[in-house]
Amino acid sequence: MTARPRGSSRSIDDGTPLNGARIEIGPRIGWVLRVSRLLHRESAGVGLQVMAAKVGSNATRLHRVETGGTREGRLVARYEEVLGLAPASLQAPIDVVCRTFPQEAPTDRHPAPVVGTVRELSQLTEQLSSVETQPAHRWFAWARAISVAGGIGMPERIAHDLVARLVGELGRSTSHAYPIRYEALALLRCSPYGHLVLEVAREQVADPHIRVLNDMMSAVGERVSEDAVAWCLGLLTDPRERVVHGAALALENMGQVAASSEEFWESVVDRIIAVHNGTAEGSPGWEWHSHLLRLVPASVMGGRRHRVSKALAPAPAITSWEREETNAHWTEVSRAAAAIAGELELGSQPMLARLMFDLAISPYESRAVTSYMLLGSIPEIAARVTSSLGQLIETQADPALRERMLRRLPGMAQGSFPGLASSWLVNGDDDELEAALFLAGASHTWVPAEILGRAVCGGGRVANRALYAAGMTAHPVIDRLLADPRISSETAGALDWWRRNGSRVDV
Template identity: 40%
Template sequence: MAAPLTVLVDKTPLLGPTIDTGMRIGWMLRMARLVAGEGRFDRLEDMAAVVETNVTALHRIETGQARRGVVVDAYERALGLPAGALRAPTDVMCRHFGNGPVDRDPGQVVDTAAGLSALTDLVLDGEPDGSEWLTWARAMSQPFALGLPHRLAVPLVGRLARELGRSQGRAYPIRHEALALLRRSGYGPVVLEAVQEIVSDPHAQMVTGVLSVLAEDASPEAALWLAQQLHVPRMQLFVSATIALEKMALISPDPDFWVPLVDLIAAAYESTEPGTPHWECLSHLMRLIPPEDRRRLGDWQPPHPPAPLGIETLRSASEPESGVWQECVERARRVCREVGIAYQPMLARLLFDAAFGPYDVRAYATFALLSGLPTITVPLHEQIAEIATHHHDPGVVLRARARLSGSRLGSIPRAARGWVDHENPQHREVGMILLGAAGEKLPEPHTERALRGDLAGANAALQGLGLAGDPRLRDIVADETHPELVRHNAAWWLRAGSRVVDDTDHVAR
């Protein structure tokens, strides 16, 4: 009889400065073994035999005490998962939060002229999936890597960056990791050029992913460029730059990271109006700046108070008896019952970070961590959609709705299907985006009403239509009764292509 499993818990404070990275990646691997892939391995001994290691070593890996990339790769093969489905979130978590175990056995990468040539031919002439992009990026990003001429690297990196923006499901975290490796390598400036070229198109959509990749290397040049985007009125670009700066500050080893940016952020805050998304984003950034760096502004006084955190019980959320935490526990129990596993305290913690917590980087790292576990992720997203639909606290609703919109699940929770008819315009907008991300057709009357309304609603409709590859985009471009900006944004989708997914027989373009 197998020994009882150790209960894996992240005991760091909910609102504390860091998380237990090792425990989280260990839990992900255990859950992959128990619920994901083509077959499950209830006994650790059986998995140890398949991945060719011993039970003690595997137990240390599954409890976050050790990390071996070759073993994570072996889990993917044993469970029938795409290469990178578990490795990419593992590496992302350890890189972002800095307290995970060191990878003692990352494995071999392609390091021969013939091997690199074959990989480059594949991404140059074929239709690579995320795993193939990641294999190529690993080879390209090594310190000893054979150089690729600039004229060949630029179009390949640009193509990968453009695919990333439209990726859904597993296609997103794997491509994100591929581009992140290149950003942190000698090809980092090429990635910066590719991102800036994408953003330079005033009609570009789906820029959050590429700005997130830019934050993987906290270079002064990239940080300054991101801070300058805070003065741009384009809402999606503005919000994406805010999240990227939060992530860059987390990754940066420089204690003075914020110093060159303080004046730009303060100036951007002065131009905001209370109650607007710009005000909320800049209030969040101002909170992230250490007090000693804010003092560099001298006598500067903000023209209006910052936006509230939006969660009335947030201060007490770290207490076991708090309403927020108890709700996370109960919803996690529902997910576990649906999946058919024992209650997982870690899942309650991940739900808190994804739906309630104030840190966007933790939320999206949680979605990346869960991307390799669709059996768990789908019902968990259902719980987040219910929170965003019914919660009594409007701040919680706003946060959960925004997080779900950026989750890249690639399917739509049942609770969110009715959002296109919701009385709240923000719910209607996210509902259209989620439908398109799932590849489903947007209902005609709702789409037409959104296109004829304000720009936020029109862009949400265009995003849903664009992700789904809807032929109505051509009619919108040709219809001169639509505002010029709407027609140009629709034309961008025709140029860019529809959503990119890897979990079907082809990559949708």
């Protein structure tokens, strides 16, 4: 049971422009720690002095950490212990955000301890190799141990098999289990074992029926390497939209983590233009090729603009990026954030508004994903943000922005299924039905068999999300449809993929 604090003494915010080239990372991760403490007063006590005593520090040091002035992984781990949170549930999303935005992220001055003996690592490896699904924090500890410079190594064959298992669980993970496994895979990708992550990703994508791959592909993009860049560029012409989407996310991530963003985009832009020009408008890859071209810095695109012979897919019409009433989107999100903060008695929380805005409105997928990872680390807020953004979608007139918001909303699902999503299952348009099915799968919500069966057989994006909802809940409709000789071989392959790989992972 968590106590509701009465306001906070200091508001934390990211004051950078809403559509600027940079964002502030320190205040974002500090805000997560502060709000987590405020929402667990029964465990943390009242005030920084009490919390400092519990974590073995002092109030001045905690203040710097909670306002983003410094970053200390060891203290984050102590916060999790004192507040009774799942191990790594705060540390993993914080580390993900810091890796995604390396130029803005504070250095971890005091990292949490790493497994450092052969016996401990052997025990972890044996646990992760067992038949039973292991808690996500063990993957995190294992990845940190073999990724650290000068750490204990292991044979590639053993590491490969474990990476394959981690990838298989990642795409089906929800709640805190998702960012923790993601960070584990990202650590491995950035380590001397990084080639194994790429190798496993190639093996997975080679399966024509692979269903969930975006998180794996994003992790591939945590490190820029010639072989990974060439592979992802080649996938932009794959006939499977989900594969093109994954490749685009990997390339966007590479552009974000590269030492020089301009040099990275300079190396890939001509190929992306050629692929885009050869793609029919409205085809599966068109939207994501357009997305990548919009990410290319103006200094790189320059005179190349005239080479883009095909129109770009429609983008949301954002008339203002100011934090003023002229920006209706900012006004709406700010009001929604204020309502959530008021309900939880948190006082003014401008950072909550900023994270919600980056999640719902920002054109950058990297900012949206890291925002919902941070928000998702605070379950009390995550459920309310899901419901609140769903209500904003209901009144959204811009179809391109509405589609973006519906696509990103399920990332916030933390075991809750908003009431409005129930109506989308029955009366929603295709975009709403697609989002509702995605939410159902992520939140382990049971969807009536007749709705799933109809959606699966209807084809297109809705069918993909219906397959996700059925697979994540191990729905008996899977066996029923597989026994139906009328279903297509593609649908049968997708259903069999879910039956072979298993359902939702929430530990």
